[in-house]
Amino acid sequence: MSTVALIPAAGRGERLGMGLPKAFVDLAGQSMLHHCVQGVLSSGVVDRVVISVPVDLVDQVRSEFPESTVVAGGSNRSDSVKAALLAAPSDSEVVLVHDAARCLTPASLFADVVDAVRSGASAVVPALPVVDTIKSVDPTGIVTGTVDRASLRAVQTPQGFDYSVLKAAYAAAATDFTDDAGLIESQGIDVQTIPGDPMAFKITTAWDLNLATWLLTDRAHA
Numbered sequence: 464m465s466t467v468a469l470i471p472a473a474g475r476g477e478r479l480g481m482g483l484p485k486a487f488v489d490l491a492g493q494s495m496l497h498h499c500v501q502g503v504l505s506s507g508v509v510d511r512v513v514i515s516v517p518v519d520l521v522d523q524v525r526s527e528f529p530e531s532t533v534v535a536g537g538s539n540r541s542d543s544v545k546a547a548l549l550a551a552p553s554d555s556e557v558v559l560v561h562d563a564a565r566c567l568t569p570a571s572l573f574a575d576v577v578d579a580v581r582s583g584a585s586a587v588v589p590a591l592p593v594v595d596t597i598k599s600v601d602p603t604g605i606v607t608g609t610v611d612r613a614s615l616r617a618v619q620t621p622q623g624f625d626y627s628v629l630k631a632a633y634a635a636a637a638t639d640f641t642d643d644a645g646l647i648e649s650q651g652i653d654v655q656t657i658p659g660d661p662m663a664f665k666i667t668t669a670w671d672l673n674l675a676t677w678l679l680t681d682r683a684h685a
């Protein structure tokens with residue numbers, strides 16, 4: 464059963480604030496994108512990789528990853544995923560969508576997501592329980608309530624889908640969802656959660672980049 468991994472890597476990295484697209488920021492000697500592609504391939508469960516990147520970096524990334532398909536991303540994440548999906552082999556059966564920014568994701572999580580899709584779920588997301596107390600606030604910062612966290616989950620990638628379900632969902636809807644499961648939910652299709660992994664955290668801020676650097680370097684030498 465053929466599995467394609469789509470890697471949206473076309474974001475600007477504004478919250479990281481390094482002045483270049485986040486996936487191209489150096490992490491312990493290699494770009495985040497490099498770590499991410501290496502992680503996807505080392506899982507052993509992916510047959511094909513499609514990467515969406517900023518339009519001016521397409522040629523550079525094509526020469527860096529000659530085995531992968533590289534396309535220009537869009538102005539929001541959904542557009543970048545859609546561009547990659549359109550370039551995926553049409554005989555794919557399972558699609559993984561995986562943020563370039565979650566570049567320390569362990570191989571086992573890719574395998575777990577693929578297994579769950581192969582077992583019959585149309586859409587699968589890794590999820591972790593929320594550990595902090597969650598408050599809602601008004602625009603001035605005054606607390607308006609405490610949200611019951613028992614039913615809340617923080618959702619990660621890789622998210623896995625039946626290829627034809629994801630393809631039909633993207634064809635049917637105008638898209639600006641922060642994740643692909645959101646698109647599937649909006650169409651009334653069940654999304655299955657499986658246990659996430661702390662190492663699949665997303666590098667969003669300088670703090671996250673420091674943590675990732677420590678995990679790859681200092682910790683290894685401790």
Ligand code: CTP
Pocket residue numbers: 470471472473474475476477478479484485486515536537538539540541543544562563564565665666667
């Ligand atoms: N992404 C993308 N195309 C976009 C926006 C985001 O491919 N137009 C990708 C990012 O490259 C990243 C993933 O989607 O791998 C998750 O997005 P996020 O963490 O928000 O990254 P950025 O959009 O780059 O960061 P920021 O929101 O801080 O600018």
Ligand code: MG
Pocket residue numbers: 474
């Ligand atoms: Mg973003």
